[in-house]
Amino acid sequence: MPIRLILFDLDDTLCDHARSFRLRVERAIRAIPPEYVQLPVETIVEFALSQPSHTWEAVRVALERAGVREQALLERALAAYSSDRYYGLELFPDSVPVVWALQQRVLTGLVTNGPSEIQRAKLERLGIARLFPIVIVSEEVGVAKPEATIFHLALARAGMRPEETLFIGDHPVNDVAGAARAGLVSVWCNRSGREWNGELPPAVTVRSLWELYRLVEAWASGSMPEPQPWRATVRGTD
Incomplete structure (x- = not known):
């Protein structure tokens, strides 16, 4: 799909x-x-x-x-x-260009953990408060990643199903495992080249958002099969 x-x-x-x-x-x-x-x-x-x-x-x-x-x-x-909670905080250079480019093909959203006051101020300071049509902040909805509910709230706002949704994040538990268990396609944003040490491996690993964009282009053109959501293996009983 x-x-x-x-x-x-x-x-x-x-x-x-x-x-x-x-x-x-x-x-x-x-x-x-x-x-x-x-x-x-x-x-x-x-x-x-x-x-x-x-x-x-x-x-x-x-x-x-x-x-x-x-x-x-x-x-x-x-x-x-x-003295300054946001001291030195900057966007990665590829963040806004890639989101803009992806928005020509797909709907985009943001799901972040943290207090609303801090995360909303961070979005304003970074200049991306209005970049995403969908923004979910954990304190505002009463549930946080890796709980499946927070991902499903984003899906409900977008009118999408888990299997047609990709989630990209850096945290092995909150982002990768959380999204996978919620039924989404999980992408690990591994900018620093760390070794994977999480429980559930990501469907896709990228070192930059441009790498993600190139993959989305390849999937859309049919030159590469799209990744599939993780499915839990259910063992039968005797």
Whole structure:
């Protein structure tokens, strides 16, 4: 069945959230006098980036690992980290051109996790608040990725079925596995060339959105078969 709807993740798919987080962590570290920091800045940053969630909690854990445990110093770091939530946040260069190009062929939408105030402000700051006809923010609908419901809400707004919808995102669980279990064609946006370590492999892996666009063109022309949604294997009983 032809792909008629493409849904995008936001952070680290359309915009470089990891870079912004890195810059904010560096700002937090440099707010502390160097004599109190027992590890190199880059080591602390990499440890924070390795945490499951890129939040202040990850920064605090990384700082404590570097010997920064005094509350006054942590509060100083927190103030620097929180001074601009969107510091250094930028779109990847291919994001808007590819979305515009794809919109000539398919309907597009955005599905993102996070508080509405933050994610909506992020869209405004990035200049893409009106780029997508469909925008689903987890706080606004009361359910978040990887739950199937949030994907199905986007489908309902678009009037599409799961098997004619592609979802592209960077997170192995929230995006790839979540979309697959919801019945969508899952695409892993692996910009950094990481090794796959998720539970459900994606139907397609791309290193850029232009790569996705070229695949969509190939599928539409019939020169390449379209990917199929993941189907759970149901074992019979004796």
